Amino acid sequence: MHGKRVWGTWVLVVALVGALLWPGMATATDEDFIFGLLLVGPYNDRGWSQAHYEGGLYVQEKVPGAKMIYIDKVNPADRPGVTIPQLVDDLVSKGAKLIIANSDDMKDGIREAALQHPDVYFVHVSGDDALSGKGPANLANIMGRMEYGKMMAGFVAGLTTQTGKIGYLGPLVNEETRRLAASTYLGARYAWTKVRKQPEDKLAFRVTWIGFWFNIPGVTADPTQVAQNFFNSGYDVVVSGIDTTEALVVAGQKRKEGKKVWAIPYDYAGACETAPDACLGVPYYNWGPGYVRLVQAAKSGQWKAQWLWLGPDWSDMNNKDTSAVGFVPGPALSDQARKALDAFVADLGSGKVNLFAGPLYYQDGSVFVEAGKTASDTDVWYMKQLLQGMEGQSSAQ
Amino acid sequence: MQRAKGIEVKSVVVQVAATLALAFSFTTVVVLLSGEPPLAAYGHIVAGSVGSWLKVAQVLRVWVPLVLCSCGLLYTFQIGLWNIGVEGQVILGAIAATAVLRWGAAVGAPTGILSLSLLAAMGCGGLWALAAGILKTRGGVNEIFAGLGLNFVAVGIILWLIFGPWKRPGIASMSGTEPFARELWLPTVAGWRISPYALAAALGVLVLTWWTLKYTRVGLACRAIGRNPHASFLLGLRPDRWMLVAMMLAGGLAGLAGAYQVLAVYHRLIPAISSNYGYLSLLVVMLANYRWVWIPPIAFFFAALNVGSIQLPMMLQMDSSLAGVIQGSLVLATLVVHGWARRRQRAS
Incomplete structure (x- = not known):
């Protein structure tokens, strides 16, 4: 009894003394520029969040004095009760001058925080507050033109499939996810009809949404199960649209069982490592250069509430310093397909092929792009439905 | 009497200290094994929670729903019920508040709508608790099973609403509903991170709970039935009815906490709206030895x-799940220490 009381006192004293002795952040010098990064998933998810985390490391490397503070797993399921404005308060009190929020899910929270801290700069990834004018002047947006990456993913899927059935493991339904799923479909259809000369109606492209960017047990559909269902019902290529690598993991397992199946992960250049023999390639984001641009704008006082939608560097889309999106061919991709992909990429880059050229129809038969026209950036950004030829729900039922 | 009280205070202090010691020695070992400095880790937690007024305000923002739920649980614990359904009651309160705000956004008069949403939340939380209570008193279903079952149903309802009828236009996402207009947020003072109204309400509920339990018929009945339901029945009390009253009071306060989560914290409905504060409150009350006076500090x-x-992932790049280890081991330590205390009590 006595011993326990002593123990408790000890721990309390230790905790308090620790707090007093802790020196805190080294005081920032004039050269230092601290920026905060809020990651929706784990920093090492081999997907969306890791790509951002490495973008942050790139900024530290390229911008003298830049220092990153990050918090990962910023979502109400992993951190109950924690809100975006609260984390922004924390980051600002640590000296952060610019804060990057990496998820669509943080849109409302980051807007609120930007209003609370008018002297701090904010970047909301994938959002459009700076485009729609809903955000304050200290809030900018950045996104990669992943449509191209997804077209390439769809292209290799269309080239590779033997059953003519491609599954798309979708996150939640919104404008961003619709346009990315549609881009994948357009790439697949192009490979299927133009390269393999197969009839269009023999290609099945199904989108299954899980309800969030990654698996939340009990809340979303389980992506592992969704991927298994695809493979078990004749779909031999699954393209992932979610933040994490379940599709590829399941494809790797199915391969071990002797099934000829493939998957295409998403977001992170190193994603194929999880199951190389099943990986056809990965369309990925390279956030570093865009982040550097925004950090330098904030540092030099040249800040604008801009909306950046950065494309690939067509001369070398896997260039770390210039290209915002890229595609790494996977070990499972055949040499023949690889050659066809190179030609496809060259045609996309030169503008010879534009998959957003009309006529294109929405799922309900209404016109998305008229014949003879091509979709504008805002047409693509605000895509209202999936396209005709795709199966799966376009919005909430 | 005075002496008994002294012993009780002492036993609570010892229990809290033992729990802390157990939990923190365990987490210290974990931190050491992961090669991180435990002193710095604890230092960051302390500095990150009470290091500045802003942080204290953030802590108070979490304190409010914990106190509301804990006060409600005092009634049910006093009468001898284990109201684990408190989590679902928080969720139902949040749903009711959201329903009123969605409907009221078009009607106008924000103050009226806000008050109405609070009332609706208390009502709905109370009714949800009543359901568990009736299952217990009429159906003979243990309130723990009834409560857990109803928690699952509540989660089902909230997921269905967010993905279905209350979805954002053109979007199907578990992110949550469209945020409410600013005039439907619980009013706060510029620069504050905690609504003074919420703080005042939590303190008011504390005082009211103390007064009710100590000086009113409700408190007397709860205590008498909790100690000996058969004797109290012979004395003319109806345990069934009083249990339902206690459940409704607990559910009402939990519902209020749910409304607070919607109106003051998230400003929309999200799947994890309860933030597990219901379950956490059960621990608060257990750790407080079912005494109201210990609830504010423990909460x-x-x-x-x-x-x-x-602060751990932010400042030390410690794997972010270590925060969960601390909380998890605190939970376990609470259970261990409680078992130990009960055995001692029985032995003496």
Whole structure:
């Protein structure tokens, strides 16, 4: 009894003394520029969040004095009760001058925080507050033109499939996810009809949404199960649209069982490592250069509430310093397909092929792009439905 | 009497200290094994929760719903019920508040709509608790099973609403509903991170709970039935009815906490709207030895841990799940220490 009381006192004293002795952040010098990064998933998810985390490391490397503070797993399921404005308060009190929020899910929270801290700069990834004018002047947006990456993913899927059935493991339904799923479909259809000369109606492209960017047990559909269902019902290529690598993991397992199946992960250049023999390639984001641009704008006082939608560097889309999106061919991709992909990429880059050229129809038969026209950036950004030829729900039922 | 009280205070202090010692020695070992400095880790948690007024305000923001739920649980614990359904009651309160705000956004008069949403939340939380209570008193279903079952149903309802009828236009996402207009947020003072109204309400509920339990018929009945239902029945009390009253009071306060989560914290409905505050409150009350006077400090400590632990991934790049280890081991330590205390009590 006595011993326990002593123990408790000890721990309390230790905790308090620790707090007093802790020196805190080294005081920032004039050269230092601290920026905060809020990651929706784990920093090492081999997907969306890791790509951002490495973008942050790139900024530290390229911008003298830049220092990153990050918090990962910023979502109400992993951190109950924690809100975006609260984390922004924390980051600002640590000296952060610019804060990057990496998820669509943080849109409302980051807007609120930007209003609370008018002297701090904010970047909301994938959002459009700076485009729609809903955000304050200290809030900018950045996104990669992943449509191209997804077209390439769809292209290799269309080239590779033997059953003519491609599954798309979708996150939640919104404008961003619709346009990315549609881009994948357009790439697949192009490979299927133009390269393999197969009839269009023999290609099945199904989108299954899980309800969030990654698996939340009990809340979303389980992506592992969704991927298994695809493979078990004749779909031999699954393209992932979610933040994490379940599709590829399941494809790797199915391969071990002797099934000829493939998957295409998403977001992170190193994603194929999880199951190389099943990986056809990965369309990925390279956030570093865009982040550097925004950090330098904030540092030099040249800040604008801009909306950046950065494309690939067509001369070398896997260039770390210039290209915002890229595609790494996977070990499972055949040499023949690889050659066809190179030609496809060259045609996309030169503008010879534009998959957003009309006529294109929405799922309900209404016109998305008229014949003879091509979709504008805002047409693509605000895509209202999936396209005709795709199966799966376009919005909430 | 005075002496008995002294012993009780002492036993609570010892229990809290033992729990802390157990939990923190365990987490210290974990931190050491992961090669991180435990002193710095604890230092960051303390500095990150009470290091500045802003942090304290953030802690108070978590403290409010914990106190509301804990006060409600005092009634049910006093009468001898284990109201684990408190989590679902928080969710139902949040749903009711959201329903009123969605409907009221078009009607106008924000103050009226806000008050109405609070009432609706209390009503709905109370009714949800009543359901568990009726299952217990009429159906003979243990309130723990009834409560857990109803928690699952509540989660089902909230997921269905967010993905279905209350979805954002053109979007199907578990992110949550469209945020409410600013005039439908619980009013606060510029620069504050905690609504003074919420703080005042939590303090008011504390005082009211103390007064009710100590001086009113409700408190007397709860205590008498909790100690000996058969004797109290012979004395003319109806345990069934009083249990339903206690459940409704607990559910009402939990519902209020749910409304607070919607109106003051998230400003929309999200799947994890309860933030597990219901379950956490059960621990607060157990750790407080079912005494109202210990609830504010223990709730504050739990809230501080919630808020301060975010510093670990931020400042030490410690794997973010270590914050969960601390909380998890606290939960376990609470159970161990309670078992130990009960055995001692029985032995003496």
